[in-house]
Amino acid sequence: PVISTPPHALTSQVGGHAGVLTTEDGSLLIKPALPLELTFYESLQRDEAFAPLRPFIPKFLGTLKLEGEAKETAGEGITLEPVEGHKDSLVLENLSFPYSKPNILDIKLGTVLYDDSASAEKVARMVKTAQDTTSFESGVRLTGFQVHDNTTGLPVNTPKAYGKSIKVADLPDGIARFFPIGVPSISSPDSPPTDLPTPTNSGLPAHNLLPILQSLRGDIAEIREAFTSIHMRMVGASLLIVYEADWDLADAGVKKYLSEDAEGMDEDESEEESEDEAEGAPKKIPPPYVVKLIDFAHTKIMPGKGPDEGVLRGIDTVLSLLDGRIAEVQEAM
Ligand code: ADP
Ligand code: MN
Structure with a gap:
């Protein structure tokens, strides 16, 4: 996915290390990709042996590289400053997104x-x-x-x-x-x-x-x-x-x-309910x-x-x- 707005910290994080980010609209999570976790998500998609588990794992949309940090510079507007040590991130479904509270x-x-x-x-x-x-x-x-x-x-x-x-x-x-x-x-x-x-x-x-x-x-x-x-x-x-x-x-x-x-x-099924979701x-x-x-x-x-x-x-x-x-x-x- 292309994410043009800088992601921000996930406010509803209840455990784990700091560093879980969410997209502007809150629907996706961006988490540093560790090799074993990436391998797990790729195997889950590819290997039919994992089919029974799929309904119980967040949707995996792919990986992305956070290319740089948006900085506001006088005169030049917003620029992307490269940041040291960029790693791939996993893009996952944010499970708390559909909820009001x-x-x-x-x-x-x-x-x-x-x-x-x-x-x-x-x-x-x-x-x-x-x-x-x-x-x-x-x-x-x-x-x-x-x-x-x-x-x-x-x-x-x-x-x-x-x-x-x-x-x-x-x-x-x-x-x-x-x-x-x-x-x-x-x-x-x-x-x-x-x-x-x-x-x-x-x-x-x-x-x-x-x-x-x-x-x-x-x-x-x-x-x-x-x-x-x-x-x-x-x-x-x-x-x-x-x-x-x-x-x-x-x-x-x-x-x-x-x-x-x-x-x-x-x-x-519930995703097909386009009628109730009219503007x-x-x-x-x-x-x-x-x-x-x-x-x-x-x-x-x-x-x-x-x-x-x-x-x-x-x-x-x-x-x-x-x-x-x-x-x-x-x-x-
Ligand atoms: P860590 O390796 O830092 O423990 P986790 O994957 O456990 O990373 O994520 C840390 C926290 O982020 C979780 O305790 C949870 O609050 C939140 N989180 C992680 N994945 C999801 C997700 N797919 N949807 C919603 N919240 C999540
Ligand atoms: Mn954890």
Whole structure:
């Protein structure tokens, strides 16, 4: 793609290294291309063995070189100044782009946090990091998340220190913090406080949160199934979960995509809805959530080596955390 406007930092980044950029309109991500990640995305497109995983990986549009930095010079207007050490970048679909108020969670998968290129010193450090955090025992770490405050409408970020500090027994609480049950503001005149559960100022009402959690669980079970036939080692990859925090849009999204007569969340289908998208028409209703795997900078394809057991353990942990949260939400209804 040709990107003529300088990209800017991704504001909704909840984990990882600084340096993830987004295009002017926010629809695409631009991330430094590390060799293994580029190889992964190219293999995914080419190799039919990866077909079951494709629906669960962000769209890959190609690579680009950031040729220079736009500088405003007196008299000359905008010029492009070459910058040292230019590397290729990956251009990926920005998963949070369709959302009005994206709640975003990055869950790092796997029990092994180093790859075979790591030095002995790094291996020792990463083994300790895994053992000191939830990674080693459960195969997951909550890397970071943002949840919108229903009162201010602004995202509230929970940084990596939280996910690094908690124990496996605290993971259900961590998941509940990302999927809080929203209740109408107690000061709202049309919703007098009755025997409602403890008021919160974030999250979706239980009747919308529940179908989202159930459908999400189904998708992650499909990811697990796809993984059993794919032989690779993933180090530091994540499940990225995004859901709509705007109550009206989430409600419309649940009705449109997750109710009994819903059309399903097939992406290609929804793209054909040109009629509703005529100029001046309201923004189309995004699917109420999305889950995909991201971050393949240390992923190696290893035919014949079997699936990554640590990643499978992590996916199983996520499935049981979702089961627990589903039961809690059902109880609150
Ligand atoms: P790093 O190697 O720095 O960990 P990641 O690929 O994990 O790089 O990206 C860092 C962060 O950027 C993620 O935690 C997430 O918040 C955001 N991010 C990455 N890829 C996407 C994507 N395709 N859509 C939306 N956000 C993304
Ligand atoms: Mn990452």
